[in-house]
Amino acid sequence: MPRGVRLVNREMDLKFKNGKFTILQIADPQDLQFVRPAMLKMLDKAYDRVSPDLAVMTGDQILGNHLRDCNNWTRLTVRDKAGEERALRTALKKLLEPIERRGIPFAMVYGNHDDMNLVTKEEQADMYRAYPHFIGADANDSSVECDTCNLPVYSEDGGKMLWNLWLLDSARFDKQTRRCSAYVTPETVAWYEKKSAELRDANGGVPVPALMFQHIPLPETLAFAGECEKKDASCKEGGRYYKLKPGISGVMGEYPSVCEQNVGQFEAIKRCGDVKAVVCGHDHLNNFEARLDGVDFIQTGGASFRCYGSSKTRCVRVFELHENGEYRTFTISYWDLMGVNPGSLLRYYWEADEMAYIKGYTLGGAALAAAAGAAVWAVKRNIDKY
Ligand SMILES: [Fe+2]
Structure with missing residues (x-):
C-alpha cells in the first residue's frame, strides 16, 4: 500500500432502506478553487431534496488544466506542482464539504480534466480518501486504476447483495507528452469480466444487477445520434447536423465525444448480463436516456457553471434502485431546484x-x-x- 494512504471506511456498507436505495449522480462539476456559488447552491438544494444514500461524481470534478491560470491581477498565484496541489485541495474541499457535512457516503471516477495537471491520480485519490464519507477506490483492492472499483449494495439487513455499482476509469493524461487518452483500457474490461463472474457465482449463478459509472461515453453512444437538416438541430460535427433519434427522451446538444478506442467493453457487458445501465458524463450538453441491446445508456448534463453548459442541461440525476432488480432514473434541473425567480435568474445570468x-x-x-x-x-x- 502506498505511503500515507488510508483505507476507505469499509464499515460504511451501502444498504437498502425501506425497499429503496437512492443515488445522486453529479456530472462534471468541473471548477477551480473559487467554485462558482450558483453550482454549490444548486447541489445544496439537491442534497436536501433527494437525501441520497450515495452520491457519485462521474468525473471532471476539477478543471485541472486551468489550476495554474488563477492570477492576482497580472501575477500568477499558482506556479508549480505544490501550488496546483493547494488549489486542487481547496477546490475539492469546497465541492465535497457539503456532502461530508450531511454524512452522505460518496464515490467518484476521474474525468479527463481531473488528470490534466501535475498532481497524479494516485495523489488525488489520497485526498479523496481523507474524507470520512468517501467510499470509492480502496488502495488494497484489486482494481486496475486507482478509481476503478465496484461497490456492493446490500439488503436492509445486510444479508444479501442486491445491486452492484461499477466505477471505471476512462481517461488519463500523460504528464510528459501532455496528451490525454480517453478510453477504458482492455485491462479494466478484463478485470470487470472476471469480477462480474465472481459475483455471479456467489449469487447462485445469477448476474447481480448493476449500474456502471464512467466519465467518457461508450463508442456505441453514437448509435443514438441521427443526422438531420441544419434547421432541425444545433448539434454539429464535421459540417453535418445531428439530433437524438426519434423515440429517445432527452437532449443532445452536442455530438457525443466518446471513448477514442473501442476495446470491446459493450460486448463484455452483454456477455456478463449484469449491467442495467451505463451512466456517463463528459458531454455537458447531452442529457438523455436511450437503450441498445437491452442495456440503458444514460447521459447526464454537466453541473458546472464555470464550463460550457446550457439552461436545459445543468442538473443532477437521481437513480432509485429497487430490490427486484429494477430501477428508475430522472433528472432535477437548476430551475427545478432553485425555482424561476429574480434571484435564480440573476444568479444564472451572473455565473x-x-x-x-x-x-x-x-x-x-x-x-x-x-x-x-x-x-x-x-x-x-x-x-x-x-
Ligand atoms: Fe470530460
Whole structure:
C-alpha cells in the first residue's frame, strides 16, 4: 500500500432502506478553487431534496488544466506542482464539504480534466480518501486504476447483495507528452469480466444487477445520434447536423465525444448480463436516456457553471434502485431546484459560462447608456447657465 494512504471506511456498507436505495449522480462539476456559488447552491438544494444514500461524481470534478491560470491581477498565484496541489485541495474541499457535512457516503471516477495537471491520480485519490464519507477506490483492492472499483449494495439487513455499482476509469493524461487518452483500457474490461463472474457465482449463478459509472461515453453512444437538416438541430460535427433519434427522451446538444478506442467493453457487458445501465458524463450538453441491446445508456448534463453548459442541461440525476432488480432514473434541473425567480435568474445570468458574452454586452451597454446620460446632463447643466 502506498505511503500515507488510508483505507476507505469499509464499515460504511451501502444498504437498502425501506425497499429503496437512492443515488445522486453529479456530472462534471468541473471548477477551480473559487467554485462558482450558483453550482454549490444548486447541489445544496439537491442534497436536501433527494437525501441520497450515495452520491457519485462521474468525473471532471476539477478543471485541472486551468489550476495554474488563477492570477492576482497580472501575477500568477499558482506556479508549480505544490501550488496546483493547494488549489486542487481547496477546490475539492469546497465541492465535497457539503456532502461530508450531511454524512452522505460518496464515490467518484476521474474525468479527463481531473488528470490534466501535475498532481497524479494516485495523489488525488489520497485526498479523496481523507474524507470520512468517501467510499470509492480502496488502495488494497484489486482494481486496475486507482478509481476503478465496484461497490456492493446490500439488503436492509445486510444479508444479501442486491445491486452492484461499477466505477471505471476512462481517461488519463500523460504528464510528459501532455496528451490525454480517453478510453477504458482492455485491462479494466478484463478485470470487470472476471469480477462480474465472481459475483455471479456467489449469487447462485445469477448476474447481480448493476449500474456502471464512467466519465467518457461508450463508442456505441453514437448509435443514438441521427443526422438531420441544419434547421432541425444545433448539434454539429464535421459540417453535418445531428439530433437524438426519434423515440429517445432527452437532449443532445452536442455530438457525443466518446471513448477514442473501442476495446470491446459493450460486448463484455452483454456477455456478463449484469449491467442495467451505463451512466456517463463528459458531454455537458447531452442529457438523455436511450437503450441498445437491452442495456440503458444514460447521459447526464454537466453541473458546472464555470464550463460550457446550457439552461436545459445543468442538473443532477437521481437513480432509485429497487430490490427486484429494477430501477428508475430522472433528472432535477437548476430551475427545478432553485425555482424561476429574480434571484435564480440573476444568479444564472451572473455565473453561467455561456452568459459571459450577453453579460458583456448588457453591462457594456448599461455603462455606455450611463455615460451618455451623464454627458447629456453635463451639457444641459452648462446650457442652463446661460
Ligand atoms: Fe470530460
